[in-house]
Amino acid sequence: MAHEWLDRWREGRIGFHRPETHPALVRHWPLLGVRPGTKVLVPLCGKSLDMRWLARHDHPVLGIELAQEAIEQFVAEGAGDVSRYQQGPFSICRQGSVELWCGDFFHFHIDQAAEIGAFYDRAALIALPPATRQRYAFHLAQLILPGCRGLLVSLTRASGDEAAGPPYHVSAEEVRELFTPNFQVTHLEDGAPEAGSGFRESVWALVRRGPLT
Ligand SMILES: C[S@@+](CC[C@H](N)C(=O)[O-])C[C@H]1O[C@@H](n2cnc3c(N)ncnc32)[C@H](O)[C@@H]1O
Incomplete structure (x- = not known):
């Protein structure tokens, strides 16, 4: 799976990236x-401009991304000095108040997550195959403390092969099943169906409950 993402970035097949x-x-x-001031974890961050929005709104950002290519593009398209350092298996690139950790989200550890107080998932859960999504929800819960909150932008598809992806269809029932053990889950809205793909976005607020189950 990892090499498929790296290939996508190398070949520029990044239709998931939004220009705004x-x-x-x-x-x-x-x-x-x-x-304000709360550090936001952005798992599977790509080169999302949403990280700049969060940074502009007084949130230090910690993004985690497999593809170095994505991180290089993010900093090249931004402004400001870039500093680089290493933290265990992760190569980190910092520009302004955005730090991008290159490596596997599942190798990111609780002791590296000390200052994180919120999270933002757009197209992270839905990038993962069914068996990995459970692991993702649990790992996310492990990384943040009770009371921390975040936004989830997921995808559903009215028809078509539900097992095909990425992007994967993740039903509202599955979102609830995945996160309810450790989060208070609130559905915020559903977007309009996208022409062609039949996908529609669903937006959720999640608040970490404790203790971990
Ligand atoms: C669908 S894209 C979404 C990117 C970003 N969230 C956005 O909204 O543009 C998923 C991203 O996750 C990265 N990725 C996939 N598996 C990962 C993992 N295990 N750890 C870190 N990044 C991963 C991919 O390289 C890709 O950039």
């Missing part, structure tokens, strides 16, 4: 009540 900030972030983040 996601409207769901702009619409819903301010209502989550995450305090």
Whole structure:
């Protein structure tokens, strides 16, 4: 799976990347009540411009991404000095208040996540095959403390092969099943179906409950 993502980035097959900030972030983040200054974890971050929006809104960002190519593009398309350092298996690139950790999200550890107080998932859960999604939900819960909150932008598809992907169809029932053990889960909205693909986005607010189950 990892090599498929690296191939995509090398070959520029990144149709998931949006050239502007996601409207769901702009619409819903301010209502989550995450305090300014809170560091936001962005798993499977790509080179999302949403990270710049969060940084502009006083949130230090910690993005995690497999593809070095994505990280290089992010900093090249941004402004400001870049510093680089190593933390265990992760190569880190920092520009302004955005730090991008290159490596596997599942290798990111609780002791590296000390300052994280919120998270933002757009197209991370839906990038993962069914068997990995459970692991993702649990790993995310392990990384953040009770009370931490985040926004999830997922995808559903009315028809078609539900097992095909990425992007994968993740039903509302599955979102609830995956996250309810460790999060308070609130459905915020469903987007309009995308022409052609039949996918529609669904937006969720998640608040980490404790203790971990
Ligand atoms: C569908 S893209 C979404 C990127 C970004 N969230 C956005 O909204 O543009 C999924 C990204 O996750 C990365 N990725 C896939 N598996 C990963 C893993 N296990 N750890 C870190 N990054 C991963 C891929 O390289 C890809 O850039």
